[in-house]
């Protein structure tokens with residue numbers, strides 16, 4: 342299935358936009374609101390609190406959304422609630438079919454350093470060391486203190502006079518707070534829950550500076566599991582030269598920008614790195630290509646790592662509908678080009694500290710919104726009990742808002758049922774008067790406008806190396822021979838429509854072939870998925 346195309350085609354039909362093969366000039370102009378039948382389109386509404394990043398608000402306003410006003414609007418009168426803190430159980434339970442929440446319950450299993458370590462250790466013992474060797478050896482303190490001491494002295498003996506290096510990090514803090522790096526166990530101090538991890542002492546250096554990658558990952562649903570990885574991202578640099586003889590210099594060993602932007606060398610033009618402490622991911626990969634590094638292979642390794650990490654906790658995630666989660670995976674590349682997972686961030690920073698942030702994060706937020714409305718929440722289809730081949734237009738309230746109500750008010754369906762060919766179902770059309778869809782159409786129009794603007798500007802794909810053709814391809818399945826899977830019209834039952842392969846710069850990384858698609862439909866068959874991943878990795 343080609344979601345972008347099918348959505349585009351249906352929207353095009355509705356609004357007289359160009360279809361594939363038509364040029365922009367040939368197309369009919371967009372109809373104005375006055376020309377459409379029914380009442381004028383109402384904008385979608387976003388809800389925020391004091392923790393919501395300013396960038397999110399500004400992008401949504403830019404896209405024509407309205408900000409929720411508690412005084413003037415009904416308490417349920419919003420479509421997206423984006424905030425930094427997690428939602429309460431009641432908020433998950435009471436979410437309405439027309440609403441989306443930017444957090445999924447149970448995510449600390451991935452984002453708390455001790456929980457992540459536990460889950461990955463369990464997977465390592467079940468599926469083998471070699472598959473899960475992408476995290477540095479980790480001990481959870483105080484529980485594993487004795488084990489750590491034994492390992493420390495064993496290693497000391499093996500290394501003789503050579504030092505071994507460790508890093509100690511608070512389980513729950515972020516931004517480099519409370520971290521110590523040590524080679525002498527007498528320097529280890531902790532109070533509360535910490536992780537002690539093998540310090541990667543051979544990082545890939547750019548100039549002579551350490552760096553790590555911030556990879557954005559969006560999970561649009563856990564049931565079934567659907568993972569997208571962002572093609573663009575950030576590379577974060579330390580601002581002092583890497584120096585193992587001075588473990589106390591955080592500007593040399595930590596790559597957090599919250600630390601390095603305060604460093605004395607932040608503004609200096611540094612060897613190869615230049616000014617500041619950030620590059621875009623595409624700049625980094627093009628730098629590597631100049632050194633004959635196979636950046637595509639590196640990207641594939643990273644995507645496998647992301648899938649394996651999510652698989653470690655996905656089966657234990659509580660069922661919740663209408664949620665999505667944007668994560669920041671921190672990945673360090675060593676001088677053998679092996680990627681290491683350092684941690685997974687909840688609420689990856691969306692502050693704009695420099696022009697690199699501006700170019701990456703603004704598009705990121707736009708693409709998250711595109712992803713939401715393009716991909717829909719497939720798990721909902723199941724909940725609303727749609728039958729194969731039927732598209733349900735059962736979304737929401739018929740009063741103030743524009744979405745349709747069905748007799749069964751507990752029904753859920755994708756916000757973008759148009760992508761699944763619902764227009765061909767007359768029963769569905771009859772149950773949904775035209776004017777009730779306008780809010781959805783508003784978002785589609787806004788996207789179509791953006792697509793048209795881009796097309797008109799004849800801009801090149803932003804990241805050519807990752808640009809995908811408009812057909813259903815599992816981009817990370819294999820470098821040489823991408824697996825192709827037929828969409829609803831092909832060899833899969835119609836109800837089992839595949840997720841869109843990309844939205845903006847987000848690329849689908851899971852499911853990545855027909856087998857993993859099948860193994861994630863009715864519950865998650867982790868063993869089967871891992872077999873498929875192993876096949877891929879052994880190629």
Ligand code: ADP
Pocket residue numbers: 477508510514515516517518520538539540541542553594595596597671673683684
């Ligand atoms: P925080 O949540 O505080 O940012 P991280 O685990 O991301 O904690 O660590 C902060 C920084 O410390 C990383 O960005 C990286 O530069 C460095 N770091 C963390 N763990 C390791 C490690 N095992 N080896 C080398 N460097 C590390």
